Amino acid sequence: MEVAEEVLSIAKAARKASQALSYLPTSIKNQVLNQIADELSNNTDYLKRENEKDIDDAHKKGLSAALIDRLTLNDKVIKGMIEGIREVVQLTDPVGETVRMWRRPNNLLVGKVRIPLGVIGIIYESRPNVTVDAASLCLKSGNAVILRGGKEAIHSNRALAGIMQEALKRNDVPEAAIQLIPIVEREAVYEMLKLEDLIDLIIPRGGEELIRAVVERSRIPVIKHYKGVCHIFVDAHADEEMAESVVINSKVQRPGVCNALETLLIHQEIVPSFLPRIVARLEKEGVEVRACEKGRKTVPDLKEANEEDWHQEYLDLILSIKVVSDIDEAINHIAEYGSMHTEAIITSDYSNAQIFLQKVNSSVVLVNASTRFNDGNQLGLGSEIGISTTKLHAFGPMGLNELTTLKFVVYGNGQIRD
């Protein structure tokens, strides 16, 4: 079969499955999820054998150790997937919730009811655990999913998808609820991105290059996040001990992730005491500090931060520091250089806390807490399917609710329009 034809037939099957899925009882969805978890556990050896084929190919192709690490399905990763599914079982099913209902002057009763989006396409790179994480969130929220993983993980992904489809079949749920595109050519992705009548949402998960390529070609709405240039502003009136602890946690705890701190803004009044203190601690933690001119007057040995640094998502043990003369300068710096991901203020001043929360329009804005809390689990949404830095549909971490939309339902008794 031609690539275009095969992708089209997968998408059509998904669309058809999505109709039945949209009103599938929660109990059945949970039963399928529990059986998937059981079968992953029963088939650990099989999964590791299939994964071994991908690892062998990766070695042959000379892929990097980091990539091979992400590709590997060992007992720990498989256990993590199983635990992830059990957590999704515990989450409240969002489908069917009436979020609001009101009566009109003509006695029409109007409500907004949560329904699945329909068909979701996930385009991702090497991690095979995304196959299971994404599929379980889509199933729980009543969506059909089309998975398009990286070609390096094709054997692992096929094995995982096979186990999930088996569980669907055993419960008389359409197997097309969870489908993997088995075609390794990139053309399959491009064909998928054209099918706006059949697929409702595309979520790309991977590096900026992958995401830009998807956005450029897609006629289907895409929820994405390019990067996180996250800021902390340490205000004049800040508890220095708290500021130190939050800055270190934000920068050091896991520097390679999108909600890690990249630029620290410090009010000039607190610079004399706080800057030397935080620099000493950062250097002790192995962080390279780059500072603006004002900062380098207080701590002369620091490397210079240039214009490029303010745009930078280091994803590494590097931090740029800028001294600002007041909260407005901090807010303006964030508006100019930030990526609308995560920003925090450390302050004991009530009014500055409120100003920061009101004027900074990033997906998560915090007072006196680590930027690392921009995470669906940490904020109480349960498992997340990703973080969005586009404001449409979802802004910030996306949980099950963000995989749904609201339709209007109207109860009448013969009303017509004048």
Place this chain on the structure above:
Amino acid sequence: MEVAEEVLSIAKAARKASQALSYLPTSIKNQVLNQIADELSNNTDYLKRENEKDIDDAHKKGLSAALIDRLTLNDKVIKGMIEGIREVVQLTDPVGETVRMWRRPNNLLVGKVRIPLGVIGIIYESRPNVTVDAASLCLKSGNAVILRGGKEAIHSNRALAGIMQEALKRNDVPEAAIQLIPIVEREAVYEMLKLEDLIDLIIPRGGEELIRAVVERSRIPVIKHYKGVCHIFVDAHADEEMAESVVINSKVQRPGVCNALETLLIHQEIVPSFLPRIVARLEKEGVEVRACEKGRKTVPDLKEANEEDWHQEYLDLILSIKVVSDIDEAINHIAEYGSMHTEAIITSDYSNAQIFLQKVNSSVVLVNASTRFNDGNQLGLGSEIGISTTKLHAFGPMGLNELTTLKFVVYGNGQIRD
């Protein structure tokens, strides 16, 4: 200036203005809106003179009477715009609402707060009143707007935008809150659609061709609606008088709009009595009826409906009718041929009403009411900026809330992540 450069500078100014707009007090926004309404009223003669230039050009170019009608700014149209603005003043400002707030086990207080989308681009065709309607909704919801009207209306749109910017200026609100792209070349639109870092949302308003051209080129999220193939299903147990009244209202009251009825599905049990009755009434109202084979057995003189008819948005006094054997066949027909716009069931059966509301996932699903109620004003949202048939972000009529998004705010006292 080059087109690309000029569009970029407009978008940058809009982005900058959007920062101040995001926390502009409601009282100032309402004051500006009221002054715009006053000035439109004071400048009616000027507006009509400028509009005359567009009308003259349209006559010279031999544009159609229908198009010239849509283009015309007369006293009635100007009065309508002014009334529209006064209604927007009355609407609740959505910005700043905390829709939910909860405390986490670690004592973090997490909330979701409504903020403007930022910068909205509106691409539309000949009606100059869209200039004012769209701008007032964007301003009230704290968004900067970039207007790109049709070139036929350029003099009218410039005059309207000038009056609005004057009111902004007088109140020290950045003039770039409302901007018109003064370039008539289509290239300006294409340049606009590339600026995903500066523009948050594109709303195209016009024919399907315009909308498809925008979707194909845009890297910015687009909220759109291609067409409305709306259905009514008359169930076996339906009050025939109510069914007649609702069907006639849905088809005849304004046949050229997207929420008008296009296909009528009738349960076979009620066909013997209801089909002749509704056909007689439809024909009396000047509607051409096209029916399936089963229908033509009951009323033999009817024109035949073919496969193409089920896909058709007639936007005219034509209706296709299909006899179905049960509610499932009706629901499946809607899933296959519908455009997810508006569907209604006429029934006195409690359980069928519930089944229809649950299984049909269109933007508005009604029981015993006219399809013509799919409208922001009619459903109680206040003025609408459009109707969305894509499920992302907004599904159905879009009011002020749909021009906003939710950010997370987090109140901490030094929390860090383990």
